[in-house]
Amino acid sequence: MLARRLQQxxxxxxxxxxxxxxxxxxxxxxxxxxxxxxxxxxxxxxFIVPPSLPNGVPTIYVLDTISPDSSAVRQFHTFxxxxxxxxxxxxxxxNNWEVQRGRQRSGINKVFxxxxxxPLKHVGDWHKQPGYMIQPSGGDLMTALDxxxxxxxxxxxxxxxxxxxxxxxxxxAISNFVLVPDQDDTALRVDFWYIDRMTRIFVPIIPAIYxxxxxxxxxxxxxxxxxxxxxxxxxxxxxxxxxxxxITHWDADNELPLEVCVLTMRVGSDKxxxxxxxxxxxxxxxxxxxxxxxAMRDEDDMQAVFEKAWAQSQPVDLPYDVSKYPTLLSxxxxxxxxxxxxxxxxxxxSEETPESESPESSSAEEAPPAKDVEEDEDAPETxxxx
Numbered sequence: 001m002l003a004r005r006l007q008q009x010x011x012x013x014x015x016x017x018x019x020x021x022x023x024x025x026x027x028x029x030x031x032x033x034x035x036x037x038x039x040x041x042x043x044x045x046x047f048i049v050p051p052s053l054p055n056g057v058p059t060i061y062v063l064d065t066i067s068p069d070s071s072a073v074r075q076f077h078t079f080x081x082x083x084x085x086x087x088x089x090x091x092x093x094x095n096n097w098e099v100q101r102g103r104q105r106s107g108i109n110k111v112f113x114x115x116x117x118x119p120l121k122h123v124g125d126w127h128k129q130p131g132y133m134i135q136p137s138g139g140d141l142m143t144a145l146d147x148x149x150x151x152x153x154x155x156x157x158x159x160x161x162x163x164x165x166x167x168x169x170x171x172x173a174i175s176n177f178v179l180v181p182d183q184d185d186t187a188l189r190v191d192f193w194y195i196d197r198m199t200r201i202f203v204p205i206i207p208a209i210y211x212x213x214x215x216x217x218x219x220x221x222x223x224x225x226x227x228x229x230x231x232x233x234x235x236x237x238x239x240x241x242x243x244x245x246x247i248t249h250w251d252a253d254n255e256l257p258l259e260v261c262v263l264t265m266r267v268g269s270d271k272x273x274x275x276x277x278x279x280x281x282x283x284x285x286x287x288x289x290x291x292x293x294x295a296m297r298d299e300d301d302m303q304a305v306f307e308k309a310w311a312q313s314q315p316v317d318l319p320y321d322v323s324k325y326p327t328l329l330s331x332x333x334x335x336x337x338x339x340x341x342x343x344x345x346x347x348x349x350s351e352e353t354p355e356s357e358s359p360e361s362s363s364a365e366e367a368p369p370a371k372d373v374e375e376d377e378d379a380p381e382t383x384x385x386x
Contacts, residue, residue, distance in 0.1 A: 015194045016058040016059055021210060025180060029180050032128050041068075043125050044065050044156060047118045060123055062123060063217070068086055069084075085225065088225055093219065104116075124155040124157055128159075132161055132164075133161060134177070134189065135193070148195070155195050159190070160188060160190050161189050165186065166185055176207070178190050219256060223278075223279060223280060237327055242267060257279040258279065261275065262275040266336075271293065274288065285319070285322070316335050316338065
């Protein structure tokens with residue numbers, strides 16, 4: 001009874017249960033040690049499972065973290081994240097998760113447990129603070145309240161601090177923090193805090209750390225988000241060649257992870273070419289499909305346009321060889337040549353124009369969500385909750 005009462009006190013009023021994969025703690029420690037002098041942090045991804053018993057409490061599961069890109073502001077007493085890359089990665093993880101959920105519901109995926117059949121969420125952000133500032137600051141509270149106003153139901157806000165003595169005993173302790181042995185016989189400490197629309201203040205929440213193999217593992221990042229420089233180069237070459245691009249996460253082979261499909265359109269052509277790239281390109285080869293032009297307007301949803309194009313598309317019999325086609329553009333040119341598509345630059349056909357000459361570029365469309373993914377209002381873009 002005493003232990004249960006202590007749990008209620010430490011957990012705070014209305015706080016749910018909290019379970020984290022070991023990889024989350026490991027990534028916190030790695031990120032903190034990479035930015036010793038400055039504050040840092042990451043977005044956290046997971047889900048919330050409703051209580052199984054009447055009057056029970058829900059359980060928040062944190063499966064992984066998403067680090068910000070180089071635009072994150074890391075200064076003493078200051079950390080700001082919530083960049084576009086984090087949002088794109090979350091969308092990728094969410095799309096794959098939703099396809100996996102759909103397969104579980106249809107009985108295709110027997111491994112995926114029914115208890116995990118809930119939407120993936122951005123559950124909060126952790127960040128490092130200087131000294132022994134183990135509680136969220138007033139600025140953290142204001143940011144969290146803004147996030148709650150923007151549609152979040154709740155947020156986790158773990159605070160990481162460094163250089164704690166290892167003499168702190170955690171044996172049989174009921175606490176809202178964990179200690180991780182660090183360098184020089186010290187430990188880093190992570191204090192876990194929770195806020196929701198009812199509490200509107202940060203309350204302590206007790207973490208439970210589970211081995212990675214006891215929780216679902218999210219899919220690896222796709223090549224165009226994992227290797228941004230490569231993506232910038234590849235897509236830049238295609239845009240400079242006069243192509244309009246649209247990127248879609250798509251289940252092209254009935255296997256997860258999804259594929260990154262690049263829908264290309266060239267002015268004057270009556271064909272659309274779809275480059276189907278695996279998530280780990282260039283380790284695995286790409287393929288191509290061709291479809292007739294789909295009528296579209298400026299306000300049309302590119303997801304719907306892609307679905308129409310895919311439904312009418314046919315595979316192009318042109319095996320990919322990286323030694324023969326070192327770039328996506330070189331492979332696309334070979335596909336166009338096979339299909340009889342003429343490349344026109346400033347009124348000159350491809351037969352008269354060296355490939356090195358580049359027409360005016362056109363901007364790529366934003367990546368729409370994946371096929372068969374039901375958009376969920378509870379799947380927000382990542383925001384700064386630090």
